[in-house]
Amino acid sequence: MAKTALHRPSGLGLDSAPLLTSLAELLRAWLPRQRWFAGKGRPVTDLTLVSSTELYPGCLHLLVRTEHLDPPSHGGPGTPPPDDCYQLLLGVGDVLPPRLTHAFIGRPDTGPLADMVVYDALHDPKAAGKLLECLRRPGTAGPLRFERDTRVAVPAGLAPRLLETEQSNSSLVYGDSFILKIFRRVQPGINPDLEVPWALSRQGCTRVPAPAAWFRTSRPQEATLGVLQPYLREAADGWTLALESLAAGRGFTDEAYELGRATAEVHLALASAFPLDMPSPRQNIRLAAAMSERLDAAVRSVSELQPYARGLRSAFEALAALDTAIRPAQRIHGDLHLGQVLRAGRQWSVIDFEGEPARPLAERRRVQSPVRDVAGMLRSFDYAARSRRPWRPEWAQSCRETFCAGYAAEARWDPREEPELLRAYETDRAVYEVLYEARHRPDWLPVPMAAVRRLAERC
Structure with a gap:
């Protein structure tokens, strides 16, 4: 060159x-x-x-x-x-x-x-x-x-x-x-x-x-x-499309299914492009410990988390108690949500692989479980459903299920078959959201707090 x-x-x-x-x-x-x-x-x-x-x-x-x-x-x-x-x-x-x-x-x-x-x-x-x-x-x-x-x-x-x-x-x-x-x-x-x-x-x-x-x-x-x-000028981002669906009283299951397939396709390509890290039960313990540390720090910063800390921690304890190895760690998106995907016609594209900008670059380049990306998208469906009143929990739930079904159809494994890992990642994401909203958008704090209550009650 x-x-x-x-x-x-x-x-x-x-x-x-x-x-x-x-x-x-x-x-x-x-x-x-x-x-x-x-x-x-x-x-x-x-x-x-x-x-x-x-x-x-x-x-x-x-x-x-x-x-x-x-x-x-x-x-x-x-x-x-x-x-x-x-x-x-x-x-x-x-x-x-x-x-x-x-x-x-x-x-x-x-x-x-x-x-x-x-x-x-x-x-x-x-x-x-x-x-x-x-x-x-x-x-x-x-x-x-x-x-x-x-x-x-x-x-x-x-x-x-x-x-x-x-x-x-x-x-x-x-x-x-x-x-x-x-x-x-x-x-x-x-x-x-x-x-x-x-x-x-x-x-x-x-x-x-x-x-x-x-x-x-x-x-x-x-x-x-x-x-x-x-620049995909004809495409609309997933967040905008989801809100339009909610405003019109339409379902979003077809789009969520295809988005699940697209996410799995990207994960499969990432697994081929970058080295994998074969897991061990000890890694479950280390991952759960890191999540618990983030929860402890968030509780010190956001007092609203305190009543739910024990229930949230149970998700990480369940992960640590697994005596079987989880799926291999690989490069992932790292901050996947509806704002990071674009749709033109029936084609979904995934953008913005920077990860969470607040985290160190070395951490964002680290191999992780693809379930983390899945959990991020599931949380995003919940955010979209709660952004409008009245809240439509059935809309979010149907999106969550069809997204996972689409993912499973492409990846040949279903994230729902690893419930301890999925719950732990979704809990970790909700804790991160609480901390972010408390610092930057206090009016939005009730959205992740609703997920915190749901996740804590599953102990």
């Missing part, structure tokens, strides 16, 4: 110390207001400029490390670390065009950017277009490395638009043909959202859009920064 150096003009002062002098105060105020910022409720105490690259005059690519005050709780699943590294694309100029007023960050008082306008350049079509050109013509820009699959043609001049619905990342759609996911929170190593779809495409799996191009950094360590994939 040929590589060329991109032009890097001077003039903005890319030395870390002077540049940070200009940006530190602005970023301390701006970062916590962004939806993808992981350290909600914890003020930024310090900033470090990890790398800075000028993609063209007035467009800076930055990796910025933030340090925070200690979290206000006892920690638990999904607790952000005391520091994070974020990817930023900043525009700098004398005047901000009116069409970019919503992207305004501020005007530095000191340093090389004093009195200049600083804005989020992902909203700028020129900057977004430059990223596409870098991906179309692989090369380097400082520590940045742009690469692509040479078998895929990516046309020039595709009009970009920034999706406004992203939370943990940002996505640019180019001409309704490609979508570029930009990982805002950067961790060392290859991101599963590049690694897994690339491997599945080599297996001939058509359920997952294959990467067309990607970019990464070599400083301070190798890390994936973004992935370009085909």
